Amino acid sequence: MKYVIMFTFDPELDAQVSEERMQGLYGRANQWYGENAAQIVDGGAQLQPVETATTVKYGESGSVVVDGPFSEAKEVVGGFSVIDVPDMDAAIALVRTWPFLELPGWGVEIRPILTIASQSEE
Amino acid sequence: MSGSDDAARPDDASAPGGEVAASDLLLSQVVREQSGRIVAALARSLGSLDIAEEAVAEAVEEALRAWRKGGIPQNPGAWLTQAARHNALDRLRREKRYREKLIGMLPGIDSESAAPEDSWADSFGEVDDRLSLLFGCCHPALAPEAQLALTLRAVCGLTTAQIARATFSTEPATAQRIVRAKRKIGATGIPLRIPDATDRAARLDIVLTIVSVMYNEAHLVAGGDAAADRDLADDALWLAGVIAAALPREAEAHGLLALLLFHRARESARSVDGELVLMADQDRSRWNQTLIVRARAELEQAARLRRPGRWQLHAAIAACHADAETAAETDWLQVLVLYDLLLGYDPSPVVRLNRAVALDRVGAPTAALTEVDALEGQLTRAHLWHAVRAHLLRRLGRDDEALVADLHALELTANEAERRLLAARTGR
Numbered sequence: 001m002k003y004v005i006m007f008t009f010d011p012e013l014d015a016q017v018s019e020e021r022m023q024g025l026y027g028r029a030n031q032w033y034g035e036n037a038a039q040i041v042d043g044g045a046q047l048q049p050v051e052t053a054t055t056v057k058y059g060e061s062g063s064v065v066v067d068g069p070f071s072e073a074k075e076v077v078g079g080f081s082v083i084d085v086p087d088m089d090a091a092i093a094l095v096r097t098w099p100f101l102e103l104p105g106w107g108v109e110i111r112p113i114l115t116i117a118s119q120s121e122e
Numbered sequence: 123m124s125g126s127d128d129a130a131r132p133d134d135a136s137a138p139g140g141e142v143a144a145s146d147l148l149l150s151q152v153v154r155e156q157s158g159r160i161v162a163a164l165a166r167s168l169g170s171l172d173i174a175e176e177a178v179a180e181a182v183e184e185a186l187r188a189w190r191k192g193g194i195p196q197n198p199g200a201w202l203t204q205a206a207r208h209n210a211l212d213r214l215r216r217e218k219r220y221r222e223k224l225i226g227m228l229p230g231i232d233s234e235s236a237a238p239e240d241s242w243a244d245s246f247g248e249v250d251d252r253l254s255l256l257f258g259c260c261h262p263a264l265a266p267e268a269q270l271a272l273t274l275r276a277v278c279g280l281t282t283a284q285i286a287r288a289t290f291s292t293e294p295a296t297a298q299r300i301v302r303a304k305r306k307i308g309a310t311g312i313p314l315r316i317p318d319a320t321d322r323a324a325r326l327d328i329v330l331t332i333v334s335v336m337y338n339e340a341h342l343v344a345g346g347d348a349a350a351d352r353d354l355a356d357d358a359l360w361l362a363g364v365i366a367a368a369l370p371r372e373a374e375a376h377g378l379l380a381l382l383l384f385h386r387a388r389e390s391a392r393s394v395d396g397e398l399v400l401m402a403d404q405d406r407s408r409w410n411q412t413l414i415v416r417a418r419a420e421l422e423q424a425a426r427l428r429r430p431g432r433w434q435l436h437a438a439i440a441a442c443h444a445d446a447e448t449a450a451e452t453d454w455l456q457v458l459v460l461y462d463l464l465l466g467y468d469p470s471p472v473v474r475l476n477r478a479v480a481l482d483r484v485g486a487p488t489a490a491l492t493e494v495d496a497l498e499g500q501l502t503r504a505h506l507w508h509a510v511r512a513h514l515l516r517r518l519g520r521d522d523e524a525l526v527a528d529l530h531a532l533e534l535t536a537n538e539a540e541r542r543l544l545a546a547r548t549g550r
Contacts (some may be wrong), residue, residue, distance in 0.1 A: 001311040087311040088263060089321065112310045 002041065002084045002113040003091050007098070008075040010105030011050060017103060028099040033081075039094055042082035050076040075107065082113070145189035152198040153182055157279035160206050162255040165314055171258075171276060171304050173213050174206075181205035252277055253368050256361065258307065258314030260328045267291075268303040273332050275300050278357045288339045288354055290536060316369075326369070330378045330433060333361050337382050359386060366420065376424035377433030383417035384440035386410070398539040402449040414444050432467035435460055454483035471500040475510055487517045505534035509544070 014022075033043060053069040053076075069076055085091050088110070095101075095108045157178050164174035181202050195201040259272040270289060274280040280288070286296040306312065317325050340354035362379040369375050391408035392399060399405075421441060424434045439460045446452040461477035474497055482490035491514040494507065501507035512527035525548060532544040 087313040088261070089313055089317060091311075092263075093321075110310075 001087060001091075002082060002115070004044075004080055004082055004111050004113060005091070005095055006080045006109040006111070007078045007100065008107045008109060009078050009100070009103070010074050011076060012074065013105035014103065025099050025103070032097065032099055036083075036094060036097075039083050039085050039090075040081055041084045044079060044081035046079035047077065075105065145194050146186065148194055148198060149182070149185055149189060152185075152202060154279060156199045156202060157182070158277050159252055160203050161276055161279070162251040163203075164206060164210050165258075165276070166251045166254050168210060168214070169314070171255075171307060171314070173210055175276070175304075177210035177213060178202070178206045180209045184209075252361075253364060254315045256329055256332075256365075257316045257325060258312060259303075260325065260332050261307070261312045262325070262328060263310065263312055264303050264306060266332075268299050268306075269328065269332055270335055271296055271299045272303045274336065274354075277361070278336075278354075280354070284354075288336075290339075322372075326365075326372055326374065329365065330362075330374060333358050333365070334378060334381070334433075336361070337385065355386070355389075358382060371427060373424040373427035373429040374431040374433045376420045376427070377431060377435075377437050380417045380420035380424065380437035381433055381440055383413050383420060384437060384444055387413035387417060387444065393539060396539065398537075398543050400543075401443065404449075406447065409444065417441070417444070430463075432464060435464040435467065439464070452483070454480055458484055471497050472504075472506075475501060475507060478514075479510060482514060482517065487514055490514055491518065503534060505531040505540070505544075508534065 033040060050069050053067075054065065055068060055070045056063050056065050057070070058064075071077075083091060083094060085094060091110050095110060098108055100106045101108070160181075161171070161174045161178050164177060165171045168174055184205050185198075185202060189195070189198075256273060256277050259276055260269045264272065267289070271285050271291075274285045274288065275282070282293055282297045282300065285291075285300075286293045289296065291299075307314075316322070337355050337358035340358065359379075359382050362375075362382050366372075366375040366379040387410040388401070388404065390410065391404040391406065392401075394405075417437070418441060421434065421437050424437070439457055442453055442457050442460070458477065458480040461473065461480050464473055465477065475494065478490040478493040481487075481493060491511070494511050494514060497507060508527045508531035512524045512531060515521070515524035515527060528544055528548045529550070532541060532548060532550065535541050535544065
């Protein structure tokens with residue numbers, strides 16, 4: 001099954017982490033992509049900081065453009081990848097090894113991608 | 123379906139109290155005992171809980187008509203299994219995308235396995251199916267309420283109405299919870315299987331918690347007036363037995379089974395003529411010694427595995443009560459020590475409340491009240507918190523405050539027998 005995994009974090013908490021530790025984690029994250037290449041069908045992308053986000057959303061008299069991310073939550077999406085693994089347990093097992101999960105505020109959301117088969121199973 | 127045609131037959135509708143009633147009664151019993159197992163077996167071979175459930179539901183409808191007309195078959199369980207399997211195959215044939223799964227399904231279940239289950243030992247052969255389903259229903263990706271509702275539906279075969287009643291919820295909310303959970307399992311690829319060693323301990327803990335919640339819900343409802351919910355307690359006890367038998371090296375599985383056996387052993391003294399009797403006042407000669415012996419054996423089995431945990435500690439506390447011939451002889455110091463240990467595994471407000479009770483019994487009611495008051499806010503909506511507080515206040519001679527606390531408890535309890543007990547105490 002294919003899943004999108006979305007990496008979320010809290011920018012305020014990340015700001016408290018030393019540059020050195022961050023660099024170390026980025027190094028290990030790169031390594032993680034290499035080690036799990038077989039299960040990562042699309043590396044996806046890392047996103048620019050949340051300050052760069054612009055949202056276009058519903059407005060009563062037509063859509064409006066606003067500054068900032070869609071979500072009001074403190075956590076923001078920092079990037080995403082697409083994985084292809086047998087089932088949810090395999091997805092959880094893979095995601096659990098994501099190096100950044102040792103930092104407070106980090107999380108990984110796992111969402112299955114809608115396919116014809118899973119659509120008709122409903 | 124031509125259900126309405128069949129139901130309109132005059133020979134179906136007549137004979138009140140005769141064959142119609144008898145076959146319907148038997149059917150509901152068979153459905154209760156077997157549908158969970160049949161769903162589990164089908165779901166496992168199909169990988170789809172939805173199809174399995176629909177196939178079994180359809181088989182039940184067919185049975186209702188066929189048994190009224192032709193009488194009760196020799197082996198009702200096997201009849202239902204066969205019918206459900208045929209329905210599932212039909213559904214699969216209709217849906218071409220499942221064609222390849224047909225092959226996997228053929229050796230899946232046979233009518234032999236539909237023989238009635240007399241004891242836990244006899245049902246070990248089917249353990250795998252229902253246990254896999256249980257672990258799937260208790261997947262951490264599902265919310266705890268959904269885990270419970272889905273387990274009651276898929277593993278125990280309860281109806282939405284029964285689940286709603288057992289979980290103090292409404293039928294629409296329960297139905298929606300179950301539909302959502304099933305959809306999530308299907309759409310997200312949550313596997314219906316017992317996880318591997320690395321994940322098993324954490325997942326087993328969820329499974330054991332659900333079984334314990336099941337027993338407790340039944341216990342609460344059954345307190346005075348709902349004998350029907352005793353079946354739910356039986357299901358929980360049965361599941362605990364199956365888990366312990368299937369995973370003999372898991373100490374906590376034996377721990378939970380021991381705990382539930384201790385509870386069940388005290389059941390007949392717990393409610394007399396529909397009135398709830400507190401443990402201190404129970405006639406201990408009514409405690410079932412056979413079950414207590416079994417409970418102790420399970421606890422010893424758990425201890426031999428040398429992996430302590432919260433269920434073993436809960437069971438050990440229950441063992442302390444079982445050891446005492448009268449309430450006054452209870453070794454409260456040991457109970458307190460066990461609660462102290464338990465806090466290391468389960469620092470929940472309820473455990474702290476129970477520990478406070480033990481603290482009072484070893485002669486420290488003031489310290490106990492301080493501890494109970496510290497839980498204010500966390501347990502304010504729980505009638506037990508108010509009841510324990512009332513008891514401690516009374517012990518300390520603060521009768522007016524005790525009455526207020528008891529009235530709060532009376533207001534909050536959802537159980538009729540408990541309400542009567544509290545009403546008697548407060549003179550309301």
